[in-house]
Amino acid sequence: MVRVRFAPSPTGYLHIGSARTFIFNWLFARHNAGTMILRIDDTDVERNTRESLDSIFEGLAWLGLDWDEFYRQSERGKLHTSLANHLVGRGLAYRDFAPARTADDGAPEAGAAGWLFNPEMRELSQGESDARAASGEPFVIRFRVPRDAGGVVTFRDAVYGEQSKSTSDIEDFALLRSSGVPTYHMASCADDIDLKITHIIRGQDHLANTFKHVLLFEAAGAPVPQFAHLPLLIAPDGAKLSKRKHGPVVSVTSYRDAGFLPEAFINFVALLGWNPKDDREHLNRDELVAAFTLAGVNKSNAVINFSEQEPFDPKAVWLNGQHIYKLPAAQLAPQLAPFLRSAGLEADEGKVLAVTPLIQERIRLLRDVVSVADFFFLEKLAPYDxxxxxxxxxxxxxxxxxxxxxxxxxxxxxxxxxxxxxxxxxxxxxxxxxxxxxxxxxxxxxxxxxxxxxxxxxxxxxxxxxxxxxxxxxxxxxxxxxx
RNA sequence: GGCGCUAUCGUCUAACGGUUAGGACGGAGCCCUCUCAAGGCUUAAAUACGGGUUCGAUUCCCGUUAGCGCUACCA
Incomplete structure (x- = not known):
């Protein structure tokens, strides 16, 4: 039984890259008659916002994609801490009483000696560790990465193939913060274990973290899920998409507001980093579900091609035009009406329906209806030469x-x-x-x-x-x- | 810096050792046509570089270069 999850952290709006990760998980779940889980990874209380959560729901609602189970990580803290403590009890993790070391206050450079762990803390006796903890001294809990000479962590990624990394390149990462709040790695793995996730499909930015996760699954005595990392979506300048730098193209709602059809958006995004191995480009939702396999996912990052002149990828716009063209007028008309109304036109239902077939092959975005069909709804024509x-x-x-x-x-x-x-x-x-x-x-x-x-x-x-x-x-x- | 990943037309991609390197978007041209679209046809456009392995490399190996990611008590 396939069980997959989409686990966004609610810090920002629903990003097109996140939406794609959801879509790939969803397609995989539906293709395999499995279970789609939405899990909000909100362990970082300080950065979470209500608006962000809303924007995730809003975006997914627009896309019309559903999920079968829902969880919030913040409500499952006990599960995470108890697994962390269990690992401490078994000697697989330890308390670190050293002050926080961050990049800016003199943490050793990655790769430098002393970077992987602090031997003093790692080798602290059980007695001293317990005593210092009891005295109220703050500590983080770190995973005790096995340090046998020549140790290697390996796993097989469904997209990137065999992966291996020497344990001497993996630091003793934190499991629990000094506040007692679990870190992402801890919470994510504990939940994946508890929720019996079978396939972890996520962005390639997690590929390097996966070695830590494999270690954690093994330490917890849990089966290691299958992994499939997705190539990233990037901007034409090669940078990762950011709202500040690249504007509204990165936000799912801007596609909605410009008049993309959800199905066209899904079609476009599915084709970024995946292909059905035949020459089809226009696929509806059912066709995508039927065609989707992890074997069709490719490895290199995909550029979303946009510019100041063309705020949306021309291929996305073209594909949207195709979907609009194929839609029965009776289904299209009600989606056109709101764009007309928000332009201040009186869009009578019957009239919109009558106009729809005349403009259907002339618009690529729903909002184009205003410039193409306004004269149908105007009492008085705009002045012309x-x-x-x-x-x-x-x-x-x-x-x-x-x-x-x-x-x-x-x-x-x-x-x-x-x-x-x-x-x-x-x-x-x-x-x-x-x-x-x-x-x-x-x-x-x-x-x-x-x-x-x-x-x-x-x-x-x-x-x-x-x-x-x-x-x-x-x-x-x-x-x-x-x- | 260390570690990992990636590299085919401008962009999305196909070709799991043998192809005139295919398709799509976008561009150009032609056709169709009441304009605009839509549609049809044609066309320009790519295997990053250097070494191997092989009868034969886009494909396998090594190196270089470039890009990306990870390297937090972020996720």
């Missing part, structure tokens, strides 16, 4: 002739788009203008711009009254200007 009404190789007189003819037709014709179109094509012939010369002035009159959805469907949706009125206004504009 009357010169726009003049067709190619035509002049003001031609525009006027065309518009006047259109004005008559629109008032009389049967108001369905094939009928409108054939009437217009016949009129073009009658007026001795090309179809394009006939259509352009009308398009501008009705949409207020040269680039728009197909003319006749647009007119049909707009309705007779509005269309006639707008063409009339265009005639007025043209007459009122000398061009």
């Amino acid at each position: 009357p010169a726009e009404l003049i067709p190619q190789k035509g002049d003001r007189a031609m525009a006027l002739r065309v518009l006047e003819k259109a004005h008559q037709l629109l008032a009389a014709v049967e108001f369905i788009h094939p009928a409108i179109e054939s009437a217009f094509r016949a009129a073009a012939e009658e007026l001795h203008v090309k179809a394009g010369q006939m259509f352009l002035p009308v398009r501008v009159a009705v949409c207020g711009r040269k680039n728009a959805p197909p003319l006749f469907e647009t007119i049909e949706v707009l309705g007779r009254e509005v269309s006639v009125q707008r063409v009339g206004e265009a005639i007025g504009k043209l007459q009122g200007t000398a061009l």
Whole structure:
């Protein structure tokens, strides 16, 4: 039975890299009919925030990804400390009474002599250790890394293969802080053991920590889970993604706010560091679940390609356009409406549904609906230059002739788009203008711009009254200007 | 500094010793077309460098270089 967990620490917003880790775990769990666990790793009380927790829930809710079990590490402290104390009791960990050594206050450089552990503390007699603890002297509990000559820790990573590291390169890491609060390593392993996690799928930044974890699992007498480390997501400059440096692209909510479809986002992110081994790029959620295996995960970091001009990876945007295009209009329309409304447009449900098929293949982000379809919802068209009404190789007189003819037709014709179109094509012939010369002035009159959805469907949706009125206004504009 | 990991078009990636090094996004061009899209076709664009091993290396080994990660009483 597969049991996997996503274990974010609530310090910040839901990062795209974290979201990807969740997605990979989730896909793996669902593919294997296993259990997905969400565990909040909040042992570092000082850095946790409520907002951050909320943003994790918010992001996952948007993605529509679920989990089967939920835990909060801070509520499981007893489990962690008791395992730490158990290890002390068995001589596998020890109390260290030395003052904290941090990088800035003179800790020995990693690799330098005396870096791995403080022999004085490591070899303290049981009696003295107990006495000093009893006297209230503060201490941290450190793992006693085996120091046999030639000792090596090994494990097999599902992505990176056989891994090994000499124990002489592993320090006696802390398990419990002097405050008694467990460290990440302790809490994480104790929980992984207790929750019977079978596969640990996480960022590659934990690869080097894994040797410590293997040691801890073994010391606790627990089976060592399978590991799969994921290549990291990085910025175009090669740096890791940070909100301060790279802006909103790193936050999941900004994808939502720009109008990505959750399924498209998942599709895009799944393809970063994983591929289905065939040429498919567009995969829906079920297809991803069916195709996902750890064997398809690759080893090198993936760049999310964005810039000031293009705030989102062009491939993500393209993929989103594909997902939008494939979505039934009835499902898309309700997702479009909020973007229209927040732009101050009155987005009547029925009208949005009627407009949707006309713009579906013209938008790549949901928010594009505003710039593409605003004129459907505007009472009064935004002002445009009357010169726009003049067709190619035509002049003001031609525009006027065309518009006047259109004005008559629109008032009389049967108001369905094939009928409108054939009437217009016949009129073009009658007026001795090309179809394009006939259509352009009308398009501008009705949409207020040269680039728009197909003319006749647009007119049909707009309705007779509005269309006639707008063409009339265009005639007025043209007459009122000398061009 | 020490330890670990990685290295194919600009970007995401395929090719588990033998391919004209494939696909996708983006770029360029053409076609389709009432504009814009969408779609179709064509095209430019990559194996970091140097040594091995091999009849034959993108692929295996070593070194160099570069990037990333870990090296806390952060996670």
